[in-house]
Amino acid sequence: MTQDSFFETLERQYQNQLPFVVYSRAINSIIKCWLQKDDMLHTTLDFIESGFVFAPFDLNDKSILLPETECEHLTLEISNLDLDEDFKTTTIENYGKEQHVQLVTKGIDTIRKGELSKVVLSRKVEKDIENTNPLIIFKRLFNTYKNAMVYCWYHPKVGLWLGATPELLFKVEGKQLTTISLAGTKPYSEKDEVSWTNKEYEEQQIVTDYITKQIEPHTSDIKISEVETVRAGNLLHLKTYIRSRIKVESSLKSVIEALHPTPAVCGFPKEASKQFILKNENYRREYYTGFLGELNLKTSKTRNTNRRNVENNAYAVVRRHSNFYVNLRCMQLKDEKAVIYVGGGITKDSVPQNEWEETVNKTKTIVNVLS
Ligand SMILES: C=C(O[C@H]1C=CC=C(C(=O)O)[C@@H]1O)C(=O)O
Numbered sequence: 001m002t003q004d005s006f007f008e009t010l011e012r013q014y015q016n017q018l019p020f021v022v023y024s025r026a027i028n029s030i031i032k033c034w035l036q037k038d039d040m041l042h043t044t045l046d047f048i049e050s051g052f053v054f055a056p057f058d059l060n061d062k063s064i065l066l067p068e069t070e071c072e073h074l075t076l077e078i079s080n081l082d083l084d085e086d087f088k089t090t091t092i093e094n095y096g097k098e099q100h101v102q103l104v105t106k107g108i109d110t111i112r113k114g115e116l117s118k119v120v121l122s123r124k125v126e127k128d129i130e131n132t133n134p135l136i137i138f139k140r141l142f143n144t145y146k147n148a149m150v151y152c153w154y155h156p157k158v159g160l161w162l163g164a165t166p167e168l169l170f171k172v173e174g175k176q177l178t179t180i181s182l183a184g185t186k187p188y189s190e191k192d193e194v195s196w197t198n199k200e201y202e203e204q205q206i207v208t209d210y211i212t213k214q215i216e217p218h219t220s221d222i223k224i225s226e227v228e229t230v231r232a233g234n235l236l237h238l239k240t241y242i243r244s245r246i247k248v249e250s251s252l253k254s255v256i257e258a259l260h261p262t263p264a265v266c267g268f269p270k271e272a273s274k275q276f277i278l279k280n281e282n283y284r285r286e287y288y289t290g291f292l293g294e295l296n297l298k299t300s301k302t303r304n305t306n307r308r309n310v311e312n313n314a315y316a317v318v319r320r321h322s323n324f325y326v327n328l329r330c331m332q333l334k335d336e337k338a339v340i341y342v343g344g345g346i347t348k349d350s351v352p353q354n355e356w357e358e359t360v361n362k363t364k365t366i367v368n369v370l371s
Helices: 003-015 097-112 134-144 198-215 252-259 270-280 352-367
Strands: 020-024 030-036 051-055 064-067 071-077 118-128 149-155 159-165 168-173 176-187 219-224 228-232 235-246 291-302 316-326 330-334 337-346
Touching: 003 020, 003 030, 003 071, 003 134, 020 134, 030 064, 097 118, 097 270, 097 337, 097 352, 118 270, 118 352, 134 149, 134 159, 149 291, 159 352, 168 252, 168 291, 176 198, 176 337, 176 352, 198 219, 198 235, 198 252, 235 352, 337 352
Parallel strands: none
Antiparallel strands: 020 030, 020 149, 030 071, 051 064, 051 291, 118 337, 149 159, 159 330, 168 176, 168 316, 176 235, 219 235, 228 235, 291 316, 330 337
């Protein structure tokens, strides 16, 4: 399939106001799209179906499903997309500083009183944009962020979201579970080596400890990697891989409930920090810090390629795989406006002014592709 026909099909789907998702996983030159045949709103409660999931921060709200059987699927293999124009990026007025600093200060006070260890506080910022074509913005995201899962998701009854997320919530292949602990942020600089402080190490360790404890009842054989630095656009983060095997009696839903929302987007302890967020952030996150991705898709692997072992060649092992990304560095397109969502982890050592600047830096991931 050519780039032109791939994007023309998507453009028609959008013009006809039918649901779709177009996405590409990190370090990958494959772009996939799912086109739902009608505009029905499907949801999932148990995560047992096969499809593409778009889930909110608060799982009491609806998790939307594009069911595999209701969709046409297209794939495009390409490393860079042609863009018709050289776009001139816009800038953004980061209003709302006082309110965000107050929110962060309240978070720090609550942590110092011992009620929480960490809370992730966020805000949204709106920007009028000239080019509101989501597929053009998607192409820019794909060309710009090779280390991220980039996507554009649309449902006429829900809205239109785009993002370039650096964070895997988890992936499952057969019974193998891989998740990451990603937290701590510094600006990326070509010249200077990054120097992490205790604040970031502590913030990230909270996430690693939490994930390990949460998956323990559902998995065995847990292995934790060394901490490494990873780049996400103009930012650097600390990252650890956590690998394990899901127990036979555990379901995918139980793993989702154990992990989502992680302290990288919510806080610790989970329920208390979630309540703090719902009560004190002055807006609804909706799908920001929710998760999205492929649910229970079939992978078929031939068991044995040894020609002499003809009997075994007859069996292809059918496995299921899922991979979910946390919906970060994202925006909603609404009424000719981009609504950008950004947040940061607050601990006892946080400095409100620095936390404000961190959110300003995080807006750049999205602002860089707007015009
Ligand atoms: C909540 C966000 O980032 C999270 C992921 C990585 C690093 C983070 C941090 O350093 O605060 C956040 O926990 C966001 O980008 O909106």
